[in-house]
Amino acid sequence: MDSLKPENRSPLLVVNKLTVSFGRLTAVSDLGFQVHSREIFGLIGPNGAGKTTVFNAITGTVPLSGGGIRFADMDITGLKPHQITARGIARSHQAATIFPETPVMEHVMTGRHCRTETTVLGAFLNSPFCRKEEIQGQGKARELLALANLEDVQEQPASNLTWAQQKRLMVATALATEPKLILLDEPVAGMNAEEIQEMLKLIATMRNQGITVFIIEHNMKVIMQICDRILVMNYGQKLTEGNPEEIARNPKVIEAYLGYKQK
Amino acid sequence: MAEFLQYTVNGLIAGSAYGLLALAMTLIYGILSVPNFALGAIYALGAFISFYVIQWLGPGYYLFSLIPVVLLAGILGIASERIVFRPLHDAPHAAGFIGALGLYSMMEGGWSVWFGPTWRSIVSPYNEIIIMMGSVSLTLQRLILLFVCLLFALGTYFLVFRTLTGKKIRASSENKDVARLLGVATNRMTSLTFVIGYALSGIGGALVAPTALVGSSMGLTPIIKSFIVVALGGLGSVTGAIVGGLILGLGENYGAAYISSMYKDIFSFGLFLMVLLLMPQGLYKR
Amino acid sequence: MERSIRLLIFLFLGLVVLLIPLLTSSNYWIYMFTLVGIYIILVASLDLLYGYTGLVSLGHGAAFGIGAYACGILQVKLGYSFLPAILGGTLFSCVFSAIIGWPMLRIKGRPYFAMGTLAMGIMVTIVIHNWDSLTGGVSLAGIPLPPTVHFLGWTLDFSSKRPYYYLVFFVVFLSIFLIHRLNRSRVGRAFKSIRENADLAEALGVNILRYKLISYVIASTMAAFAGGLYACYMGSIEPEIAGGHMSFELLVMIVVGGARTITGEVLGPLLLWFLPEFLEAAQVYRPLFYGLVLLIVIILMPSGIAGKVRSLHPRIAKWIP
Numbered sequence: 098m099d100s101l102k103p104e105n106r107s108p109l110l111v112v113n114k115l116t117v118s119f120g121r122l123t124a125v126s127d128l129g130f131q132v133h134s135r136e137i138f139g140l141i142g143p144n145g146a147g148k149t150t151v152f153n154a155i156t157g158t159v160p161l162s163g164g165g166i167r168f169a170d171m172d173i174t175g176l177k178p179h180q181i182t183a184r185g186i187a188r189s190h191q192a193a194t195i196f197p198e199t200p201v202m203e204h205v206m207t208g209r210h211c212r213t214e215t216t217v218l219g220a221f222l223n224s225p226f227c228r229k230e231e232i233q234g235q236g237k238a239r240e241l242l243a244l245a246n247l248e249d250v251q252e253q254p255a256s257n258l259t260w261a262q263q264k265r266l267m268v269a270t271a272l273a274t275e276p277k278l279i280l281l282d283e284p285v286a287g288m289n290a291e292e293i294q295e296m297l298k299l300i301a302t303m304r305n306q307g308i309t310v311f312i313i314e315h316n317m318k319v320i321m322q323i324c325d326r327i328l329v330m331n332y333g334q335k336l337t338e339g340n341p342e343e344i345a346r347n348p349k350v351i352e353a354y355l356g357y358k359q360k
Numbered sequence: 361m362a363e364f365l366q367y368t369v370n371g372l373i374a375g376s377a378y379g380l381l382a383l384a385m386t387l388i389y390g391i392l393s394v395p396n397f398a399l400g401a402i403y404a405l406g407a408f409i410s411f412y413v414i415q416w417l418g419p420g421y422y423l424f425s426l427i428p429v430v431l432l433a434g435i436l437g438i439a440s441e442r443i444v445f446r447p448l449h450d451a452p453h454a455a456g457f458i459g460a461l462g463l464y465s466m467m468e469g470g471w472s473v474w475f476g477p478t479w480r481s482i483v484s485p486y487n488e489i490i491i492m493m494g495s496v497s498l499t500l501q502r503l504i505l506l507f508v509c510l511l512f513a514l515g516t517y518f519l520v521f522r523t524l525t526g527k528k529i530r531a532s533s534e535n536k537d538v539a540r541l542l543g544v545a546t547n548r549m550t551s552l553t554f555v556i557g558y559a560l561s562g563i564g565g566a567l568v569a570p571t572a573l574v575g576s577s578m579g580l581t582p583i584i585k586s587f588i589v590v591a592l593g594g595l596g597s598v599t600g601a602i603v604g605g606l607i608l609g610l611g612e613n614y615g616a617a618y619i620s621s622m623y624k625d626i627f628s629f630g631l632f633l634m635v636l637l638l639m640p641q642g643l644y645k646r
Numbered sequence: 647m648e649r650s651i652r653l654l655i656f657l658f659l660g661l662v663v664l665l666i667p668l669l670t671s672s673n674y675w676i677y678m679f680t681l682v683g684i685y686i687i688l689v690a691s692l693d694l695l696y697g698y699t700g701l702v703s704l705g706h707g708a709a710f711g712i713g714a715y716a717c718g719i720l721q722v723k724l725g726y727s728f729l730p731a732i733l734g735g736t737l738f739s740c741v742f743s744a745i746i747g748w749p750m751l752r753i754k755g756r757p758y759f760a761m762g763t764l765a766m767g768i769m770v771t772i773v774i775h776n777w778d779s780l781t782g783g784v785s786l787a788g789i790p791l792p793p794t795v796h797f798l799g800w801t802l803d804f805s806s807k808r809p810y811y812y813l814v815f816f817v818v819f820l821s822i823f824l825i826h827r828l829n830r831s832r833v834g835r836a837f838k839s840i841r842e843n844a845d846l847a848e849a850l851g852v853n854i855l856r857y858k859l860i861s862y863v864i865a866s867t868m869a870a871f872a873g874g875l876y877a878c879y880m881g882s883i884e885p886e887i888a889g890g891h892m893s894f895e896l897l898v899m900i901v902v903g904g905a906r907t908i909t910g911e912v913l914g915p916l917l918l919w920f921l922p923e924f925l926e927a928a929q930v931y932r933p934l935f936y937g938l939v940l941l942i943v944i945i946l947m948p949s950g951i952a953g954k955v956r957s958l959h960p961r962i963a964k965w966i967p
Contacts, residue, residue, distance in 0.1 A: 156849060182851035194849075196842040207835045211851025217860060220831035221824050227831060234832075274851055395757045447945050453841070454702045455944055457757060458901060461704075462940035465894060469934025477930060580890070584768070587761050595755075626772055629765040633749070 109134040109169060109278055109309050110155070110186075116163035117150050124150040126333045127164070132278065137300070137310040139324035141317075141344075143353055147333040148313045149191060152280050156188050157181045169277065183211045187276035189267040191283045191313075197256035201247055204255050204266060205238040208273025238273060244302055245269040246295055261292035268299060272308075279303060281312045285319055297323065321345065329353070362495035367617045368610065369493075373502045375609020376509035380564040381582055382589035382601035383516055384557035390533035390596035391553045392449070394456035398440060399561040400583030401467030402433050406565030407574045408475055411482050422484045422570070429562040437558030441551050464583075472576035479578075484570035505567040512560060513602045519556075520598055529553055533596060581625060588632040652967055663815050667808045676807040678923070680879065683814040684872050685915035687821050689899045690908075691868035694825055696897065697905030698834065699861040700841025701751075704893045705763025706869055708770045711888020713739045713870025714877040715774060715781055718789045721878075723780065728792035732874035739870030740863060747862040751855060767890055774885040787882035814875055821868055822908055826967075828864075837861050891933070898940045904950025908967040913951055 110132040117125040125147040132138045140148050153159040155166055157178040165174045173181055187208075196204055213234060219227040242248050245265040250258060255266060264284060271279055284300070285293045293316070300323060303310055314320045320327060321341045329336040329344060331353045337344070344350055381403060388396045406429045413425035444463055448456045486501035520526040531539040532549040540546050565579065572578070586601075589608050593600025608628055615627040667676050692706045716735030720726040726734065750762040774781045791810070795802040802809040828834050836857045839847035848854050877883050886892070895918070903914025922935060947954040956963040 158845075158849075177853075178848040179851045179853045182849060188849055190846075194843060194846045196839055196846065198842055199838065203835065207839050207847075207852075208850050210832060210836055210839075213832050215832045217828065217833055217864065220828050220833045223827060230832065270850065393756075395761065444941060444945065451944075451948060453700055454756060454760070455948055457702060457760060458897070458944050459941060461894060461897070462937045462944060464937065465898075465933045466937025466941060469931065469937055472930055473934060581768075584761065584765060587757070588765070591758065591761070626769055629769045632765055633762060633769075 111167040114164035118162040136325040139327040142330035146330040185277035187271035188280040195255040202251040208270040209234045241269040371610035371613035375606035379605025381586040384560040386601040397460040398463035400579030402561040403565035403579040406562030407569035410566040433558040433562030434555040437554035441554040479573040479575035687872040690911040691865040695865040698837040702760040705767040707892030708767035709866035709869035710873040713873025717874035718877040740867040743866035771889040904952025907952040910952035
């Protein structure tokens with residue numbers, strides 16, 4: 098397996114003693130783990146375990162109550178979301194988080210924002226630099242749309258898309274930011290078998306392009322199939338960590354999901 | 361020292377009028393998440409109704425005029441809730457707020473057509489009677505204003521926090537869907553909140569009218585100030601509205617007395633902008 | 647195909663605009679259309695802020711008023727001539743809006759920006775009204791027209807109505823063109839993303855505060871320039887032009903016309919300026935009329951007239967920019 102090769106073992110994301118509290122409610126407590134470069138890292142756990150909160154903490158959407166996060170050997174604790182995206186972490190959401198009125202093509206182009214630099218002046222003057230960036234952006238967007246199988250709907254406003262299409266659109270838009278690490282929050286939730294295959298194809302392509310994938314999922318088949326390593330959470334804390342075989346056999350994991358000890 | 365007491369009393373009186381309007385606004389904001397600008401026009405309406413009642417029936421009927429004020433304001437409350445705010449509730453992007461602005465403009469324009477552009481004054485019997493409390497003097501009218509405002513403020517507080525209806529209103533404010541699941545008729549609660557809010561605004565206008573001039577745009581500055589009060593006291597907070605109103609009234613009067621009276625209105629706006637500057641995360645939650 | 651249709655429409659409208667002063671010898675109509683042109687600049691710039699970035703502003707009148715007064719004061723009190731005065735006034739407003747915009751845009755929470763801009767607008771009118779040594783108090787009069795210009799053999803004598811009309815509409819076309827350019831660029835996409843889903847925009851790397859501020863400053867600067875044009879045209883100005891009523895009317899114009907469309911930016915002022923005139927309604931009916939129209943539109947067709955017409959059929963949408 099790729100992740101065992103030494104040159105791929107470097108930790109890209111290091112989460113250390115992460116604690117997130119909202120008032121008296123502690124969503125995540127003293128969590129520590131690492132995501133290695135170029136791996137597909139899974140995060141599972143029962144509902145309410147704090148998984149999405151971990152994503153929110155990494156992307157800077159919620160403030161940390163304790164601990165720290167390092168990415169590519171830089172401390173990103175306390176940075177604002179747009180700064181973190183610029184550093185190379187992108188994310189797709191659990192619920193359909195889209196720009197409802199924006200046509201699909203433009204939607205993906207919006208993701209290019211942090212990788213382009215045209216200023217107001219450049220836009221006013223339609224400078225050569227501005228035009229070059231637009232053309233480059235359109236090219237990249239078209240690639241991503243092809244990858245995500247959204248070419249047919251590229252002129253449609255995002256709200257017209259089916260649920261599966263919207264989820265692929267979210268991923269395509271996130272990929273437009275050229276991330277080193279992408280956080281996928283339940284990417285195949287609510288999809289049928291065919292749609293799941295489409296999404297898995299997309300994830301495989303990401304992996305081939307060298308993007309590290311950190312995925313939250315409830316679909317066990319998918320998790321076991323694609324992940325190199327898996328982190329299991331319960332009640333805001335780490336339950337255990339390991340490769341898919343280890344996790345599948347772990348009685349504590351089974352207990353957490355089923356709620357009782359297996360004999 | 362005597363002057364200070366006078367300013368304090370003046371401030372409390374002005375503050376109680378602000379508090380009443382702020383109370384109306386915070387109740388409606390609580391249940392609708394929209395600052396209902398139209399309340400400013402209802403405030404003016406209250407003053408007009410008083411004016412006409414006195415014109416037709418005589419100054420003795422001043423307190424009586426509060427009854428038609430409450431009735432008309434209540435009807436307008438239900439009407440505006442049904443016609444404007446309910447359809448706009450689920451509309452995106454501040455449509456409700458824009459609707460409130462449109463409603464205010466339409467009503468203010470309406471009063472202006474009906475009432476005329478000139479500012480007039482109301483003759484109230486209570487304006488003539490001056491009461492002395494130590495070195496502080498105030499007209500009976502203003503004492504009544506203070507008294508009635510506090511009465512209604514306490515009454516509303518009692519309603520909201522100590523009755524079942526109030527509990528239903530608070531539930532609808534916090535989470536409409538859950539409230540509905542628990543059997544609360546949220547639409548009715550919204551209508552009720554509107555009736556209460558509009559009635560309070562109308563009464564506020566009617567009470568303030570004899571102490572100031574009456575004109576179609578008399579509600580504009582008060583409604584903005586009441587928004588400031590509500591924002592500072594916590595959007596949706598009943599105590600915050602009442603206390604905030606008093607504080608604003610005091611602050612304005614002290615500012616006018618000790619700094620400059622010309623820029624009195626600027627005080628509250630300036631305070632607002634300064635608070636926005638220093639506390640960008642928003643003021644306190646409900 | 648789409649592009650040539652749009653170009654055609656632009657040229658046609660350009661022709662119409664060019665011809666209007668020549669078709670009528672009545673100074674009254676030229677005056678009316680010139681004012682409408684100024685309003686179009688104001689509404690188009692407000693559309694940038696409200697329609698694209700999604701910020702409800704009740705302070706656009708204040709930017710207009712500050713621009714007008716700055717231009718007027720620079721000429722009347724400090725003796726500058728037209729060009730430096732209008733540019734200076736615009737620059738002043740630009741800096742002012744940057745300074746005041748930053749704290750107002752930082753607060754989270756929907757109604758704060760709108761109310762903050764309203765409060766600011768009213769404060770501006772009060773200050774203008776009271777600082778009469780600088781602003782002339784109740785009104786500032788004696789603002790001169792631009793001086794006669796000799797240009798490539800032509801003489802533009804602004805004391806007659808026509809040249810100023812052309813000046814204003816030149817600025818109208820320029821503004822709409824620039825705004826249109828902006829909205830098709832990366833910057834425009836950032837604006838739109840803030841309006842449609844600010845959290846997602848931030849997650850995609852958009853610095854929300856910065857782009858809100860950019861939108862606000864550009865819009866205010868354009869409004870200020872329109873203010874300078876207005877001041878020199880009217881000759882005298884009052885503090886009310888910076889107040890809430892003006893800001894409200896501008897908002898009504900863009901909502902009724904249709905946000906995010908050039909058609910709406912033009913139609914709104916055209917309709918709401920001329921309709922009351924046609925109905926020969928007295929000034930006193932204005933707030934009633936504006937309020938009623940706004941209510942009807944926001945409840946029944948929130949995307950405005952242009953938006954509603956566009957939504958009827960995709961082919962129609964191609965013709966309505």
